[in-house]
Amino acid sequence: MMKRDAIYKTDYLLVIAVALLAVIGILMIYSSGFDPIDKVNSGLYKKQLLWFIFGFLLLTAVTFINYQLLGDYSLHIYGICIALLLFTIFFGRPVRNTRAWLNLGFFSIQPSEFMKLGLVIVLGKYLELRERDISNFKELLIPTLITLVPVTIIYYQPDFGTAITFIPILFIMLFVGGADISHLVSIVLIAAIALIVPMFITYREWVGVEGSNFVLDFFKDTNMLFAVSGAILIISIISYIIHKIRVKKILRRIYIPGTVISFGLLFSVFIQKYFHNYQKKRILVFLNPDLDPHASGYNIIQSKIAIGSGGFIGKGFLKGTQSQLGFLPEKSSDFIFSVVAEEMGFIGAIIVIALLAIIIFRGIQISFEAKDKFGALLASGITSIFFFHAVINIGMVIGIMPVTGIPLSFISYGGSNLIMSMIAVGILINIRMRKFVY
């Protein structure tokens, strides 16, 4: 019965959008692999084409397996991914000082890419099981730990950019899974406070803004800041204890924001004291690449020139000067969107953005209509992978997001990401096909 309906219920919108993006990607990889001076091609596009065909087969295969099986084997999947990651960190093929690739004979895979999907599956299953208790703050601990394990491993590969993408996936899934909003907001606030203070101070120092004021001096004095945040923390703890003994709702208004502020400030003291200046500056350069036209800002400026110079209709296939003449860095992977925008112009860029949006919105719709919580969570998690890859990657190349080496789903060169993304799309189709099957 499944088999006959499969064709009928297949989500062709998703399939077409994915195929179009992949084809655009292969064309652009062809273009960026072309050397107009020596008139040779790197041939990367052929590999990507093979990955795409292979990915398509996997996508089709995945639609035939009931996605609920993934939930049943979620711990196995998660375990295999973690094992692969660990294996990679010891035996991986180092590329530019990063051990992120595992050599499997004639090709390499990047386990961290599959880890994303693995994490979504295991979080989906866990949150489905704990659905009713998730509004309890303590329940957030286990999903966080589940996420932090791969994050930590990947951080030590080291691949900071990939590691950071797991955090928003966790967030979206907790949000969709029903976690208390105030808990999530508190975590975001702590992170924000922890970052804003040291960044602002570093910026002023770097740009050389003169003068000082009371507030600034306070934030610069780490000992003072430490003392103050400690004091707030102690007050929060005391009011929490009182609250536990004699329930007084008013005390919640003290210890919740108190804890948030004190933790935020404590982390900011940590960043100020233990982060190197270059690390802080690296974050700043993304905010304003013109601050340092020679460092990583160089790449972003070149990328913006490539995109901007594409204009409305683009310079034409193989005619993008920024990419063809090598001014654009990492053009087949991280900066592929710049090649699209340069050679295909605004039209090409907006088509890519629209196709990605279609996939994501369809994913959300699938999540919305899923017949069970696991399916909904799975679809949301997969959608969040695509969403954050798109926003961070495009945001980076157009100069409104930090510089992190994250691929653009379906388009960037890279087999693992493409295969993972296509399996994920297969799962989405799977969830949609089975929404009426109880």
Place this chain on the structure above:
Amino acid sequence: MLHGTLKARMLEIFRFRMYFYVIVVAVAFFILSLQVINLQLIHGTEYKNRAKSNMENYVPIPAPRGEIYDRNFRPDEPGIHIVTNRPSFNITTIPARFKSKSEFKKVLKILSKILGMKDEDLKLEMKDRNPWERVLLIEDVTLESIVKIASNQHLVPNIDWEDAPVRIYSYSNMFSHLVGYIGSISLSEYKARRNEGYKYYHKIGKSGIEKEYDSILRGRDGFIRRVVDVKNRTGGEDVGQKPIAGNNIILTLDYEVQKRAYESMGDLNGAVVVIKASTGEVITMLSKPDFDPNHIIAKDNSEIIKELMNDKNHPFLNRAIQAKYPPASTFKLVTAIAALETERALPSKTYYCQGKYTLKGTVDRDFYCFKPHGSVDLNNAIAQSCSVYFYQLGQLAGPLALMKYAGYFGLDEKTGIDIPGEDQGFIPSKEWKYKNFGQSWYDGDTVNMSIGQGYLTTTPIELANLLAAIINNGIVYKPKIIREIRTPDNKDVIRSFAKDRLRETPLSLITINAVKKGMRQGVIDGTQSQLSLLKIQAAGKTGTAQTKSVRKEDSSQHAWYVGYAPFDGPPEKAYIVCVMVEFGMWGATKAVPIAYDILAKMDKLGYFK
């Protein structure tokens, strides 16, 4: 039941959160699209230009500046190059082409090693500069250095070079004020002239002919443009445009006469002007003290320029057209003309000179002559420069006539010579005196003015023009230093400069002849008797100006000589010589020998034939 409610509530929460998720995604994609629109549609042109400058290695080729010759120029035999060029190169780069500061520094280090220079020679202030702007690394290097760089180009990517011919002022100090010099364009000059094609890296004439005729001399820059990739490999053909050399300028100046005058002046401070009366052609013009324009344009010029700027003798001042002195006894010519033209006196008018003249008034004042001359008529008075005679003649003519005729001869007007920065003399008026001193015009002022003292001042070129008016019967031509503009290969004339009538002030023949005769008499047995040794007939007037600023005790007077030759020839052949020596004591002792040298040289060169 309870279970069901919880389930329903959780579904509600879930749905609400999904809506929120949709909104977040929509907003995020909207922001991405906005920035793409901003980059591609709003700032598209700007980024297109940046992409272009990225891939195009655009190196300007400066046009060779036009050369300057003297009047002896022949198309086949140019002769004297007053200003010319020598080949030289500049090494440049665009800092933003380097991926990192350290890479930039590394390349500079290799570059200095290739050229055998010290690292310090490549000083580069990177701050506050647009890194996409071409910067000059090393100025004025030889062709050998360029060959070294070209053969090591893979070691020093993004290092470019350009032709940068260096100006040579062949005769150093001899033509300094006249020819002037060039320098880097200043911000105000750039702003004023950028739509004439001037670029921020251009050199521009800063004074003299270099400034006045900059647009003729500068030519048009060429460029080489080739498409390069990030490793400076080139894809297609080089395209470009050859520079168009600046046009050459032929001056009316005679190198030989200038040289003689320059040597004759020696270490004296002052000015010499030689003009052809019938055309305004400037044969010689020099001012002392002077400077060497080659030093001004040299690489390490700041010390020299500072020294020159602080020199108390103001070497940058072109005394021939910018310095004002009392005309002194040379003004007696104007006094004579004023008296004759207003018909207050005849040339035969005689006064008795006993060495001083007493002006009657409430308090009598004595005005002196340098020696008692006895009974003198106008002829002898001019020849002997008898002040007592002119004290009285000036009073006879009256102050208004003196002022009127001084103005008539343009003593307070710029002559319009084609050298920038000309100043004009000053003729006092009754109103002026009242305004500035609160006093009315006294007879004493008239007496003073009639011998060219007091408030009256004039520049040497204006005084030369006074003589031109006398020789040409009132017609004065604008002094001109340019004769023609020629193509860079000297073959074709682009423009010839005809004479330009400046003013016409008709005088009666009686007046002219009387004044001319007096000037000739001064040569025969007057203040300029040295000139009687010349083979040609010269005529002129000396002057000794008293100045208030006494710097050298014994010679606080400026010596003037203004004269012409030949006295007996037609006005078309006449050349005016005006010599001014600062603190030269007596005009007769300092200025006349210089005039003698010049006229003798000119005679030898065949000017009076």
